[in-house]
Amino acid sequence: MRILVVEDDVRLAEMLTEALTDFQYVVDLAQDGETAWDWVRGQEYDLILLDLTLPKLDGVSFCQRLRQQRVALPILMLTARDTIADKITGLDAGADDYMVKPFDLQELMARIRALLRRGKLTTTSGLSWGSLYLNSGTFEVTYENIPLSLTPKEFAILELLIANGRRVMSRAGIIEQVWSLGELPTEEAVKSHIKSLRNKLKTAGAPEDLIETVHGLGYRLKQF
Template sequence: MRILVVEDDGQLAEVVAEALTDAQYGVDVLQDGETAWHWLESIAYDLLVLDVTLPKLDGIRLCQRLRDHHFSLPVLMLTARDTIADRITGLDAGADDYMVKPFDLQEFLARVRALLRRGNSGMAGELSWGNLHLNPSTYEVFFDRQPVSLTPKEFALLELLMSSGRRVLSRTGIIDRIWSLENPPSEETVKSHIKFLRNKLKAAGAPEDLVETVHGLGYRLKQLN
């Protein structure tokens, strides 16, 4: 899952980004609303964490613009102003949830999880593909009841494949979805992660070709019989 944080307080942005990264989300951080608008036009995010007070384009107007252009991604709005009128303004602009600074990081992460479940039906419960099962809430993977131990990036890669079904995912598309734009890997890194993922699934009893290579295009899961 990929999250965009738009916050002009550098220290808070760093803390939030670190907490989200530790929770195994892909995170990008921006400091003004206008740049965020351009990124949101070209990159598919699963959640927007949005400060109200921003340079160039404030959070309220950015949220309104997103809804006016039929963007449906969940928005968690952050603000230092704790009045009923401010909350109503944020929610009326199209925000899905609202937190007042300073806030508890554990509550913040719980709000993030709730919004991601609400915004993506694939996150509402366990993902399954034949005998392969992935639980996004507990970060557990099983093949035919055999646990599969994955690194955070391998888990994110498998989650992306399972939620995409038979759609082919290109290497660049995979990079866009599960790595930060500040430090994207090479396509060879994606190949290595696919190899390690296949080996771990095979060791648990999965078919060697459960993750298929579609030559010249990318990867997808093998068709179920």
């Protein structure tokens, strides 16, 4: 799942990015409202973490613009303003939830999961392909009940492949979906992650060609 963090406090932005990445979310970071607006128009997100006080376009105006365009994705507003009036302003602008800085990281993660569930982006549901099972809420993967230990990128690639079934995913498409905008991976990085995934699946008992290479196009899961 992809989250956009809109925060101009560099230290906080870096902390949020690191924490969300550890929870296996793909994270993009914008440090002003106008940049965030441009990215939302060109990229699909599952949730936005939004600071209230931002340069160029503040959080309230950003929220209002999104809702006026009928963009319904969940917005969690983060701010140092803690008065009831400030909270009402943020919620009335279109935010789905509101947390005051400083906040507890575990509570933040719980609220993110709740918003994703509320938006029917089911972080607790599983995906399966034959004997392969992946749980997006617990980040667990098993093959015939044998657990696999995957890196965040391997997990995200496998989740993408299962979700798309027999649809071929190109290397460029995988990069777009799995890596954040600030990262610059090569297609060789995708090949390396696919190779590692195949080895781990094989060790768990899966066929070597469970992840098929469609030459000249990309990858997909094999139908058995």
